[in-house]
Amino acid sequence: MAPKVLIVLTSQDKFPANNHPTGWYLPEFAHPWQILHDAGVETTIASPKGGEAPLDPSSVKMFEKDEISVNFLNNQQALWKNTVRLADFVSRVSEFDAIFYVGGHGPMFDLVNDADSLSLIQSFAVAKKPVSAVCHGPVVFVNATTPSGQPLLKGSAVTAFSNVEEDQVQLSSLMPFMLEDKLNQVTGGKFVKANEPWGEKVVVDKTGLGGLVITGQNPASATAVGKALLEALGL
Structure with a gap:
């Protein structure tokens, strides 16, 4: 049977401070999806509100x-x-082999505190299934806890x-809040980044309380x- 990955997009379409459009970031969905798709992985796409998830127009340009x-x-x-609405998957973690969060600035405002998302992350981690995110996506882990809190x-x-990178854009x-600062705080100073801004950086960690955590820095x-x-799924 083909592995199944739950991919989560933001439903946040504007920056609260100025109402300028935001959302999920095009290459951060396109590239991982293509790799998973080409390897025969089945994907299901969810968001907090369900329906159309807003694509950040600046990422298209x-x-x-x-x-x-x-x-x-x-x-x-x-x-x-x-x-599909995230809430529909809270009791269906057994159907999936991993969860992946696409970046863009949107998750900083909705997924960071989304109760269904936090429940899903905890359930995937408890089941020893990979939890993964890229760019601003890792904000979803900031408030995630183990069953013991x-x-x-x-x-x-x-x-x-x-x-x-945030300053440069x-x-x-x-x-x-600044995502790097917050993640440094939550991890106990274990935030890492590429030697140069905008450089490729991926961290696969199996040592913390979250089981297998995969994070990427930027587009x-x-x-x-x-x-x-794919490697975490054994492919």
Whole structure:
């Protein structure tokens, strides 16, 4: 039987501070999905609200010369226009082999505190199934806990969109907090990042309380996150 991965997108379509559009980030869905799809992995797409999950328009412009992203945008719209509500999966973790969160700034505002998402992450971790995320996606783990109430990421090495990268895209002032700082706090100082901003960085950690945690730093890390997830699935 083909492995099954639950892919989660944000439902947040605007920055609360200025109402400018945001959402999920095109290459951070397109590249991992392509890798999983080509390997025969089945994917189901969910979001907090269900229905159409908002694609960040700036990511379409930014990656208009990225062939995989363009093909995905043109040919796979049904994936994000018909997402299933996250709540529908809380009792169905046994159907899946891993969970993956796509980045974009949206998750900073909805998935960070989403009760269904936090329940799912805990259930996947307890079942020793990989939990994974890229760029701003790792914010979903900030408030995740073990059944005993400890931070799920305690002692885990992780990466995510860095402070320098946030400053360079000039969006730090719109953030509820800086993701690098928060992850450093939750993990006990185990945040890591590429030597240079925008460089590829993926961290696969099996040492913390969360079991197998896979995180990628930025859009350039999306392909490698997909490959790490395949490896974790034994493919």
